[in-house]
Structures are given as structure tokens and as C-alpha cells.
Amino acid sequence: MTMPGxxxxxxxDSYAARTAGLSASEVRALFxxxxxxxxxxxxxxxxYVSALPPELVSGSIERVLSSNAAMALQYGSGQGTPAIxxxxxxxxxxxxxxxxxxxxxxxxxxxxxxxxVTRIFVDPGDVVLAESPSYVGALGVxxxxxxxxxxxxxxxxxxxxEALREAIARVTARGGRIKFLYTIPNFHNPAGVTLSWARRVxxxxxxxEAGILVLEDNPYGLLSFDQPAPHAMRSVDDEGxxxxxxxxxxxxxxxxxxxxxxxHAIREKLILANESATLAPNSFxxxxxxxxxxxxxxxGQIATFRDLYRERRDAMLTALGEYLPSLTWTRPDGxxxxxxxxxxxxxxxxxxxxxxxELVAYTPGTAFYADGQGRGNIRLSFCYPTPEAIRTGxxxxxxxxxxxxxxxxxxxxxRLTRAHDQRPGVVTPPPNTD
Amino acid sequence: MTMPGxxxxxxxDSYAARTAGLSASEVRALFxxxxxxxxxxxxxxxxYVSALPPELVSGSIERVLSSNAAMALQYGSGQGTPAIxxxxxxxxxxxxxxxxxxxxxxxxxxxxxxxxVTRIFVDPGDVVLAESPSYVGALGVxxxxxxxxxxxxxxxxxxxxEALREAIARVTARGGRIKFLYTIPNFHNPAGVTLSWARRVxxxxxxxEAGILVLEDNPYGLLSFDQPAPHAMRSVDDEGxxxxxxxxxxxxxxxxxxxxxxxHAIREKLILANESATLAPNSFxxxxxxxxxxxxxxxGQIATFRDLYRERRDAMLTALGEYLPSLTWTRPDGxxxxxxxxxxxxxxxxxxxxxxxELVAYTPGTAFYADGQGRGNIRLSFCYPTPEAIRTGxxxxxxxxxxxxxxxxxxxxxRLTRAHDQRPGVVTPPPNTD
Numbered sequence: 001m002t003m004p005g006x007x008x009x010x011x012x013d014s015y016a017a018r019t020a021g022l023s024a025s026e027v028r029a030l031f032x033x034x035x036x037x038x039x040x041x042x043x044x045x046x047x048y049v050s051a052l053p054p055e056l057v058s059g060s061i062e063r064v065l066s067s068n069a070a071m072a073l074q075y076g077s078g079q080g081t082p083a084i085x086x087x088x089x090x091x092x093x094x095x096x097x098x099x100x101x102x103x104x105x106x107x108x109x110x111x112x113x114x115x116x117v118t119r120i121f122v123d124p125g126d127v128v129l130a131e132s133p134s135y136v137g138a139l140g141v142x143x144x145x146x147x148x149x150x151x152x153x154x155x156x157x158x159x160x161x162e163a164l165r166e167a168i169a170r171v172t173a174r175g176g177r178i179k180f181l182y183t184i185p186n187f188h189n190p191a192g193v194t195l196s197w198a199r200r201v202x203x204x205x206x207x208x209e210a211g212i213l214v215l216e217d218n219p220y221g222l223l224s225f226d227q228p229a230p231h232a233m234r235s236v237d238d239e240g241x242x243x244x245x246x247x248x249x250x251x252x253x254x255x256x257x258x259x260x261x262x263x264h265a266i267r268e269k270l271i272l273a274n275e276s277a278t279l280a281p282n283s284f285x286x287x288x289x290x291x292x293x294x295x296x297x298x299x300g301q302i303a304t305f306r307d308l309y310r311e312r313r314d315a316m317l318t319a320l321g322e323y324l325p326s327l328t329w330t331r332p333d334g335x336x337x338x339x340x341x342x343x344x345x346x347x348x349x350x351x352x353x354x355x356x357x358e359l360v361a362y363t364p365g366t367a368f369y370a371d372g373q374g375r376g377n378i379r380l381s382f383c384y385p386t387p388e389a390i391r392t393g394x395x396x397x398x399x400x401x402x403x404x405x406x407x408x409x410x411x412x413x414x415r416l417t418r419a420h421d422q423r424p425g426v427v428t429p430p431p432n433t434d
Numbered sequence: 435m436t437m438p439g440x441x442x443x444x445x446x447d448s449y450a451a452r453t454a455g456l457s458a459s460e461v462r463a464l465f466x467x468x469x470x471x472x473x474x475x476x477x478x479x480x481x482y483v484s485a486l487p488p489e490l491v492s493g494s495i496e497r498v499l500s501s502n503a504a505m506a507l508q509y510g511s512g513q514g515t516p517a518i519x520x521x522x523x524x525x526x527x528x529x530x531x532x533x534x535x536x537x538x539x540x541x542x543x544x545x546x547x548x549x550x551v552t553r554i555f556v557d558p559g560d561v562v563l564a565e566s567p568s569y570v571g572a573l574g575v576x577x578x579x580x581x582x583x584x585x586x587x588x589x590x591x592x593x594x595x596e597a598l599r600e601a602i603a604r605v606t607a608r609g610g611r612i613k614f615l616y617t618i619p620n621f622h623n624p625a626g627v628t629l630s631w632a633r634r635v636x637x638x639x640x641x642x643e644a645g646i647l648v649l650e651d652n653p654y655g656l657l658s659f660d661q662p663a664p665h666a667m668r669s670v671d672d673e674g675x676x677x678x679x680x681x682x683x684x685x686x687x688x689x690x691x692x693x694x695x696x697x698h699a700i701r702e703k704l705i706l707a708n709e710s711a712t713l714a715p716n717s718f719x720x721x722x723x724x725x726x727x728x729x730x731x732x733x734g735q736i737a738t739f740r741d742l743y744r745e746r747r748d749a750m751l752t753a754l755g756e757y758l759p760s761l762t763w764t765r766p767d768g769x770x771x772x773x774x775x776x777x778x779x780x781x782x783x784x785x786x787x788x789x790x791x792e793l794v795a796y797t798p799g800t801a802f803y804a805d806g807q808g809r810g811n812i813r814l815s816f817c818y819p820t821p822e823a824i825r826t827g828x829x830x831x832x833x834x835x836x837x838x839x840x841x842x843x844x845x846x847x848x849r850l851t852r853a854h855d856q857r858p859g860v861v862t863p864p865p866n867t868d
Binding site for chain 2: 008012015018019023024050054062074119253263265266269272281283
């Protein structure tokens with residue numbers, strides 16, 4: 001649809017160099033197909049806001065309008081309101097963070113905090129270190145600022161310190177300028193793993209020694225299922241960490257309110273960048289959230305979300321064990337996502353259209369790499385569909401995976417006899433590749 | 435306050451080159467001093483949202499929560515909701531614009547639209563043409579993207595076509611790449627003038643011939659006092675104009691909802707840039723505004739704002755005529771601002787601390803130039819203070835101006851006798867410099 005427009009675009013030669021880095025994410029394209037009601041979408045990362053009783057929000061809004069309407073409807077400060085910044089301190093204290101409200105900058109979702117941090121640090125060609133895989137929206141920001149993203153290996157305990165050391169040495173040896181390490185320590189998106197406490201300390205030490213800033217992105221930290229996540233990396237390092245938080249997963253994303261807690265000098269630049277970008281984050285959302293945190297049982301609401309997502313996580317893990325027993329996947333202790341590894345012969349991106357045909361959608365692993373990796377992986381999200389839908393979705397996915405494997409086997413054995421019919425066949429047990 | 439932090443900043447060498455262009459605007463510094471209740475602020479550009487009956491908004495919010503809560507609290511599309519984009523078309527039709535909802539991109543205030551347009555077009559060193567003077571917030575964005583801003587002269591009919599031709603020739607001759615002309619045709623901020631219809635047509639022709647995109651920023655267009663503003667430039671040129679609009683002045687800025695209407699190929703890039711920057715504009719604000727436009731008498735509310743601002747404009751013009759009869763100023767037919775020209779001897783920036791001491795604040799003209807001009811001008815805003823406060827403010831301003839002139843005269847005549855006391859003296863009639 002956009003191709004003819006692009007070809008005919010009279011401004012084609014006028015765009016900035018950075019604009020070449022703007023491309024529709026694979027997740028975005030998926031939202032369109034996956035929104036058909038008959039498709040079970042295990043693709044998106046939308047929180048299940050229907051579990052938030054509207055009266056909790058409407059009560060807050062009534063109080064804002066009756067007592068603070070003129071301010072809530074007005075322009076606000078580029079840093080965010082003092083009241084919400086005080087609340088944000090209390091929330092971060094639950095993860096061991098002690099800071100000053102003066103160093104909190106409220107942003108239009110934590111996505112904008114990612115944008116602003118990248119804006120003030122990254123010149124074209126600068127290196128950003130990121131987990132392998134990493135959050136698709138962060139990779140989009142890094143690309144938009146022409147960063148050179150270098151992935152660093154993870155395993156079940158999260159980012160691997162030795163791999164980080166190697167990456168730093170490799171980049172430094174070739175004269176690259178590393179601007180920061182971007183990490184999601186808790187309930188990683190998309191990998192579903194959590195960085196252990198020992199590794200947090202070790203990674204902070206590595207970064208401190210190498211003079212590398214850490215960008216700690218923590219949207220899911222309070223959504224733990226079995227035990228609380230380890231304390232934030234920011235809790236042990238005030239000067240070397242920018243911490244990003246959000247109300248999108250613990251309350252609702254529709255207000256677009258997130259934040260950064262930054263070392264003092266950096267926070268000043270973030271405020272200026274924020275003012276340049278939007279003048280100020282939306283006052284109305286900030287006032288409503290402040291009332292909500294003042295008056296509503298927000299800790300209880302987070303517990304509700306936890307219980308809900310735990311049940312869905314369990315449904316997904318059970319279904320995977322049942323329908324795809326020969327594959328491997330991560331077992332998240334919180335958050336929204338499971339990371340599935342496919343048999344070597346399969347390609348998650350190539351398989352997606354067939355999956356949608358079978359009425360299940362997922363995000364191919366390729367979305368989470370800056371360098372074309374990820375064809376062997378799938379991100380499955382359990383946040384939005386019901387447990388029953390999750391079960392159905394995994395069953396359909398298994399049918400697709402097994403059908404693909406069957407097809408490959410048939411092709412390699414008797415290619416000519418099946419070449420006219422590329423549709424996946426009936427469900428057969430997968431070969432034991434793992 | 436920020437200086438010690440900057441000196442001690444361990445990340446000082448890590449910032450991107452563009453970050454040097456981030457500096458606190460003079461307007462921002464003013465907000466702090468001018469917020470003391472005893473100061474009459476003629477400095478800010480805050481709309482008088484107290485003139486919006488809260489029940490108009492609360493009714494809309496109730497309907498959103500009762501019928502659409504789950505969607506209003508959820509992530510939305512990076513382009514904005516289809517419903518609000520249809521309403522935006524109707525609003526733009528009042529200014530002669532015909533377009534497609536498919537080409538509207540909803541943004542976090544029109545400030546963010548400015549940011550996104552600049553982001554996709556401007557490489558460091560590229561030229562942006564802007565009126566002389568121009569909107570401080572736009573200049574901040576252009577600086578943040580390292581644009582080379584070239585000012586183009588205005589007079590009482592707005593931007594001067596001949597000056598535009600000369601600027602294009604001058605920049606082209608030295609090999610500069612002009613990316614767009616940024617203009618505020620209606621009730622200009624800060625100049626208070628309106629671009630005549632004949633000039634709109636002529637400027638569009640000049641730009642079309644030179645292959646220069648026009649960025650038409652129109653936040654005040656519907657706030658006319660005496661007669662409607664001429665139709666938008668976008669109404670006669672679909673392919674060469676990006677039009678920016680906002681709900682901040684016709685409804686309330688606290689929702690941070692503005693928009694761009696762009697040629698089709700450009701709008702696709704704006705959506706991608708929007709997703710990269712914030713994922714999506716806030717759903718809640720969009721749903722509330724949609725309900726408001728569906729149900730409330732929004733045209734009547736705009737008429738209320740018009741009447742209110744007209745009365746304040748009149749109060750300011752009357753007070754200026756009474757207290758500063760020897761100076762010159764513009765006579766805005768809408769919007770928020772009057773542009774005052776000081777006697778040649780005075781410096782608006784140097785005079786500001788003395789004005790604040792006399793309990794009146796204004797924005798020095800220097801804020802509205804990228805090149806250090808503007809010391810001979812002041813922007814006075816009449817949007818927020820009551821007519822009585824405006825009168826008091828102008829009276830105080832006259833005392834400062836006249837005191838400065840008196841002081842200069844005294845100094846030049848008898849410097850030694852007054853050197854120990856630099857405070858402005860009693861009010862005396864100003865010398866006839868104009």
C-alpha cells in the first residue's frame with residue numbers, strides 16, 4: 001500500500017539520513033492480521049486492562065475534575081508534576097531504589113524515555129549494547145538514531161557477563177564508541193528470563209570499569225508470579241544507571257505515562273529534550289494517576305494483575321508441554337512473554353503466514369534482533385488472551401509446527417510427489433530434534 | 435543550579451553532538467519567576483482553560499468510561515484513532531481544507547508533530563526557513579536537530595514574499611539545502627500578525643517553484659476576533675504543505691493532542707516516527723476529545739474563548755495606547771500575542787529582571803530568534819491574565835520602560851551623580867524616540 005506512494009513521493013530526496021532507519025516493525029504488521037476475532041493472537045504485548053475496574057479510574061477522574069480541573073487541563077512542567085514524581089519514588093522503593101523526586105522525569109510512556117535517552121547520547125554510528133534478543137521498540141529507537149546495535153548473549157539467568165566483557169573488548173578494539181548497555185533485567189521482553197542478583201552486581205561492575213552507562217528498562221518488575229524480582233540495578237548504583245519505569249503494565253497504557261530516574265546531570269538534559277519533543281507530558285493523565293495512587297488500592301490491583309497473568313502463564317506452559325513436548329521454551333517468573341525455540345529446520349518468519357491461516361498469530365524472533373537473527377525463535381505472549389484461548393492458540397501453533405516438519409520431511413524424501421501442494425498436512429508427531 | 439552538576443557530570447563526554455543544542459529556553463526560566471502570584475505575567479502562552487466548563491469534559495469522560503473504557507485505557511494506533519481523525523477533518527474543513535482521515539497523524543500536542551517533521555527531514559546543517567521572529571518552541575526543535583535556521587522578514591501582512599525569494603536565493607547560492615519553510619500564518623506567535631490571502635498564494639508559488647515544503651502551523655486559527663482568518667495554505671496545496679493543528683487552544687492543552695495532515699508519502703513516515711517516539715498518542719485523551727466533539731457544543735465553546743480573548747486583546751491595546759503611547763506594537767486580529775517594539779536604546783533581555791522587580795513579566799524578543807536578534811522587542815501575551823491584570827501589567831511595564839529611559843538619559847547626562855543607584859527612578863514621560 002505504501003509502495004506506490006513512496007515511488008511517487010516528490011519529497012523522496014529531501015528526507016534526513018536517519019529516516020532510512022524508520023521501517024514498519026514486524027509487530028506492527030502483525031497487529032493488522034491478528035486483530036481478526038477468529039485469530040488467537042499470541043503476538044501483541046497489550047496488558048489485559050479489562051481486569052482494571054473502571055470505577056477505580058472514574059473515581060480518580062471525578063476527584064481530579066472537582067478539585068483540580070484547571071491544572072489537569074493546562075500545560076504542565078516538562079519534568080512532570082511534583083506529586084506524581086513523589087508517588088513514583090514510592091513505587092521504585094518497592095524494588096530497593098532510593099532517589100530524589102528531583103531526578104525523576106515523567107515521559108509519554110517509557111517508550112519516549114527510551115527515545116529521549118537515545119537522542120541525548122547517540123550520534124550516528126555509536127554503539128548500543130543490547131541483550132540478544134532485545135525489545136523490538138527499543139531496537140526501533142536505536143535504529144532511528146542510527147546506532148550500531150551489538151547484541152550480547154543471554155541464557156536462563158539473563159545477560160551473560162562474560163559475553164558482555166567480550167562485546168566491550170571487541171567494540172573497543174575496533175574503535176567503536178559504546179554509549180550504553182540497554183537491558184531488561186526482569187521478565188525479559190521477549191526472552192522471558194530474569195537477570196540473577198549476582199549477575200546484576202557483576203554487570204554493574206563491568207560497566208563501571210568500562211565507563212559504560214546502563215539503561216535499565218523495567219516495565220514488568222512488579223508483575224512477578226512466584227517470588228519478587230531481585231532489586232533493581234539502580235538500587236546499587238546511583239550514578240551509572242538510568243532507570244525506566246511505566247504505568248502501562250501496572251495500571252493502563254492509555255494514559256501514556258512512564259518515567260526515567262536519571263543521574264542528576266543527565267536528568268537535566270532529559271527534561272530539556274522532553275520539552276523540545278512535547279513541551280510536557282499530558283497533565284490529565286498525571287493528575288488521574290496521582291489520584292488513583294492516593295486513593296485506590298493500587299497494590300491490590302497489581303496483585304489482581306499478577307494472579308491473572310500467572311494463570312495465563314501456567315496455561316501457556318501447560319499447553320506447550322502438552323502440544324509441543326519436543327521443543328524448548330523459557331519459563332518466565334513474571335511479565336508477559338515466553339520465548340520458544342523452534343526445530344532447526346523451521347523459520348519463524350516464513351512460517352507466520354501459515355500460522356495466521358491456522359488462526360494463530362505470534363511474533364517471529366527476527367523482530368527482536370538488529371542483525372537478522374531470530375528465525376529459529378518465536379515470542380509467545382500470554383498477557384491478553386484467556387487461558388482457554390491460549391490453549392487453543394498453542395494447539396494451533398503445534399499443528400503448524402508439526403505440519404511444517406511433516407512437509408519438510410516429505411519434501412526431502414519425495415519432493416516431486418508433493419510439489420504441487422505446499423499446504424501443511426495433517427498433524428504428525430515431530431521428529432526428535434531437541 | 436545546574437552548573438555544578440554539569441561540571442561534575444561523569445557522562446559529559448558521552449553526549450551526542452545534538453545535545454549541545456539543548457538549552458533551557460528563556461520562556462522556561464520565566465515560568466519560574468512569573469509564577470509568583472504578585473507578578474502579572476504577560477509572558478506565557480497558557481490558554482485560559484478555566485473558561486471551559488468542567489461538566490462539558492466530565493460528561494465526555496463518563497461516556498467514555500461507561501462505553502469504551504477498555505479501549506480508552508489500552509494502547510492505540512500510532513496514527514491515532516479513526517474517530518478522532520474524522521473529527522479533525524471536520525475542524526479543518528472550517529478553514530477550507532479537504533483531506534483524507536488516512537493522511538492525519540495524531541501527535542502528543544502539535545509540538546510533537548514539529549519534532550517528528552524535523553526528525554524525518556533535517557540532517558545537521560540543513561536549512562529551515564522561519565519567520566523573523568518565530569515560535570520559540572519550534573526554534574528549540576530546529577536547534578535540537580542541528581538545523582541552520584534562516585529568518586525571513588515579516589511586516590503587518592505577515593511573511594514578505596520578496597524576502598523569501600531573497601533568502602532562498604542566498605541559501606541556494608552558498609549550496610545550502612533548504613528542507614522547509616516553517617510558518618504560522620494566523621495570529622502569529624510571537625508577532626501577532628496574519629498572513630494575507632494574496633501572500634499565502636504567492637508564498638506557495640514561490641515554494642512550489644523552488645521545491646520547498648511548507649510547514650503550516652496553525653494552533654490559533656479558529657480564535658479570530660474580528661473576522662475569520664483566511665483559508666489555510668493547505669486548502670490550496672495538497673502536496674506541498676504539511677499542516678499542523680492542535681486541541682490545546684480550542685479545548686485544553688492538558689490532553690496533549692495535536693495532529694499533522696501530511697502528503698500521503700510523508701504521513702507514512704510520520705506514523706513510523708510517532709511509533710518509534712511514543713508507540714502511540716494517549717488513547718484516553720483521544721477518546722475524551724472524540725466524545726466531546728460528538729456531544730458538546732464545541733463551536734459554542736470556541737466562541738466563548740474568542741469573546742474572552744477579544745476582551746483581553748482590547749484591554750491590552752487600550753492600555754498600551756494609554757501608558758506607552760510613543761511605542762509601536764502589532765494589533766492582532768486573533769490568537770494570544772502582541773509584539774511590542776522598544777525604543778532603540780532599550781534591551782528587552784537586560785530589562786527583564788527590572789520588570790520582574792516591578793512585578794510584571796514578559797518574554798524578551800530574543801527568545802524568538804535563532805540568531806541573537808530581538809533585543810528591541812517584547813512579546814506580550816493577553817491570553818491568561820484578566821483584563822484588569824493586563825491593564826496593571828502594562829502600567830507596570832510602562833513604568834519600567836520609562837524608568838529605563840530616564841536612567842539612560844540621566845547616565846548619559848550626569849553619569850557620576852547616579853552611578854551608585856541603578857534602580858529605575860520615578861516615572862517620567864519617555865523621550866519621543868518614535
